Amino acid sequence: MNILILGSGGRESAFAWKIAQSPKCTNLYIAPGNAGTGAYGTNVNLKVTDFEGIKAFALANDINLVLVGPEEPLVKGIHDFFLADEELKNIPVVGPQQEAAQLEGSKDFSKEFMQRNGVPTAASKTFTRDTLQEGMDYLATAGLPIVLKADGLAAGKGVLICLSLEEAKQELNAMLAEAKFGDASSKVVVEQFLQGIELSVFVMTDGNSYKILPEAKDYKRIGEGDTGLNTGGMGSISPVPFADEAFMQKVEQKVIIPTIEGLKKEGIPYKGFIFIGLMNTHGEPWVIEYNCRMGDPETESVMLRIESDFVDLLEGVAEGNLHEKKLIISPKTAATVVCVAGGYPGEYLKNKAIAGIENVRDSHVFHAGTTQVGDEVQATGGRVLAVSSLQDDMFNALQQATADAARIYYDGVYFRKDIGFDLL
Numbered sequence: 217m218n219i220l221i222l223g224s225g226g227r228e229s230a231f232a233w234k235i236a237q238s239p240k241c242t243n244l245y246i247a248p249g250n251a252g253t254g255a256y257g258t259n260v261n262l263k264v265t266d267f268e269g270i271k272a273f274a275l276a277n278d279i280n281l282v283l284v285g286p287e288e289p290l291v292k293g294i295h296d297f298f299l300a301d302e303e304l305k306n307i308p309v310v311g312p313q314q315e316a317a318q319l320e321g322s323k324d325f326s327k328e329f330m331q332r333n334g335v336p337t338a339a340s341k342t343f344t345r346d347t348l349q350e351g352m353d354y355l356a357t358a359g360l361p362i363v364l365k366a367d368g369l370a371a372g373k374g375v376l377i378c379l380s381l382e383e384a385k386q387e388l389n390a391m392l393a394e395a396k397f398g399d400a401s402s403k404v405v406v407e408q409f410l411q412g413i414e415l416s417v418f419v420m421t422d423g424n425s426y427k428i429l430p431e432a433k434d435y436k437r438i439g440e441g442d443t444g445l446n447t448g449g450m451g452s453i454s455p456v457p458f459a460d461e462a463f464m465q466k467v468e469q470k471v472i473i474p475t476i477e478g479l480k481k482e483g484i485p486y487k488g489f490i491f492i493g494l495m496n497t498h499g500e501p502w503v504i505e506y507n508c509r510m511g512d513p514e515t516e517s518v519m520l521r522i523e524s525d526f527v528d529l530l531e532g533v534a535e536g537n538l539h540e541k542k543l544i545i546s547p548k549t550a551a552t553v554v555c556v557a558g559g560y561p562g563e564y565l566k567n568k569a570i571a572g573i574e575n576v577r578d579s580h581v582f583h584a585g586t587t588q589v590g591d592e593v594q595a596t597g598g599r600v601l602a603v604s605s606l607q608d609d610m611f612n613a614l615q616q617a618t619a620d621a622a623r624i625y626y627d628g629v630y631f632r633k634d635i636g637f638d639l640l
Contacts, residue, residue: 217527218243218278221257222264222294223285224250226554226584226602227512230519231283231526232256233580238527245277251593252583264289267297271304281527281534284311284488290508291321291369295487308534311488312508316479319490319506323365323405326506333478335471337503340407342367345392354406355384363407364388368400372448377409410504412497415456416514417464419472419490420529425539426476427529428468430454430521430550432514433639438561440634447561448599451617451635452552453610454517458496458639467494467501475506487533513602516582517550520606551613552604553621553635557585558628560598565628568595572624579605579620595626603631611640 217240221228229252235241236256244257247270253259262269264286274282282298284290293314298304311317318325323342330337343351355362362384366374374397378384391401418429432454438444459467471492479486491507510518519526523544532538557564570593573581582604585597595601601624605616614636621631 217241217280219245219281219283219527220260220270220274220277220279221246221283221285222270222289224248224264225285225512226582226599227510227515228285229253229582229584229602230516230604231285233582234519234522234526235283238525240525240527240531243277245273245279247273250583251586251588252581254588265292267294270294271297271301274307275303279307281530282307282309283530284309285509287317287320287369287507287509290314290317290488309487310530310533312486316484316486317508320508321369322403323367323505324403327405327407329478329482330503333474333481335474335478335503336501338363338408338410340405342403342405343388343392344403348389348392351388351392351404351406352385355381355388358406358408361409363409364391365405365407366391366397366401367403367405368397370397370400372446373397374400410495410497410502412495412502413458414504415459415494415496416452416511417467417472417492417494418510418514418518419476419492420533420538421476421486421488421490422533422536422538423486424480424536426472427538427541427543428464428472429543430518430545431456431459431464432511432517433636434511434514435632435635438556440632442638445561447556449511449513450554450556450632452511452514452517453614453636453639454514454521454550456639457610463496463499463501467492471501471503512584513552513554513599516552516580516602516604520550520580520604521546521548546606548606548608549610549613550604550606551610551617551636552602553617553631554584554599555601555603555621555624555629555631556599557595557597558630560630564598566596568627569593570595570600570624570626573601575623576603576620577623578607578616579603581620581624600626600629610636614640
C-alpha cells in the first residue's frame, strides 16, 4: 500500500516509525513531515489544510490510504472532501468526517452529545456574547474553582481554571466580549471543576466495532512538580498504574460503549481515533473532553507498546472489519520526555542547531518541531523532540528516557526531569 500521513509533529513521527515497519506498506509519505520523518518515508511539502494540493498528490502517487494526524484538517472536513470527490472517494481516510470531528471542534457540541448519551461529565452551561450577563449570574452560583472553555479550537490554550469569582468574571468577559481567543471563544462552556487524576484513553473505531489502545497519562505544565503554564505536553507514560482492569472496565461500560452507540444512534459515521480525556474521581471515570485524533505526546508512548501490525489495524478501520483484526499490546512500560525550545510556551528560541541525537542509547527520538537545513537539523518549533523509551518497568523507562534526553543539546534546550514521578 502507498500511505500518506498528514502532519508534522511528534505524533506523526511515531505513526511513521510504526507504519514503516509494516510489510503492507510499500511507499510512505508524510506531509509536510519534519527533519526526522524522512528516515521512515518521503516528506512532501504540503500544508495539512491544502486539500486541493493533497488531492493532486494522492492521485499522482496512487495513494491507497490517508492517515490524518492533527485535528485542524478533520474539523475543516478533509474526510468529507475526499468522499465528495469522484476521483478521491475510494481512497479511505482514517479520521472522522466534519460532523463527528465537532466532538473536538466544539466543546458545546461534545457536552450536549455526552448529556444526550449518558456519558458521565461535569455539569456545565454554555454562554455567548448575547447571554454574557446570564453567564455572570451563573458563575456566582457555580462554586469554585470553575472551568471556562472556549467552544472552538484554540491551540490547546482555550481552557482556563479560575480560582476566584472575580477572576472567572474577568476571563468570561475577556473571552466573550473581547474575543480573547477570536472566533473560538464566541461561545464559552462554563463547567464544574473535577478533582482527581487525569488519564488519556484512546479508541480506534470503524464506526461499529472498536479497539481500546494502550492508555497513557500526559504532563501539560512546563515546570517540574506540575507548575507553571500549560503546554502542548511535556511528556507521557503508558500504562498508567491506577488504570487497572476494574477501572478500565468502568471506562468501557460507562464511556466507550455509550460514545460509540451514541454516534451510531445519531447517524454520525466515525472512522478513526477517539481520544477520551478522563478524570479518575474516587475510582469513577468522568469525561473532560473528546479529541478526534490521537494525542501528542501520548502517541509516542502508545506506539511503542503496540506489537501488532498497525497498518492492518488502519485497514480494519477503513474497511469496516476492525473486529477481525488483532491488537497485541506489550506489557512493558513506555515513557516519553519532551525537549522544548528555550522560552516555550511563550516566545521561544528558533533555528538552533541540534547536536547529540546520535548519543541516545536506548530510546527512540521522535522529531516534532525540527527542520533540515543543509546538513544541520534545527529546532524550529516549541516542542522539538520526544525522547521515548520502552523498558520492563516504569522506573527504568523513565530513567532511560530522561537520561537520553540529557544527551541532546541545542541552545535553550529544556525538559522536565520529573515526568511520571507522581506515579512511582
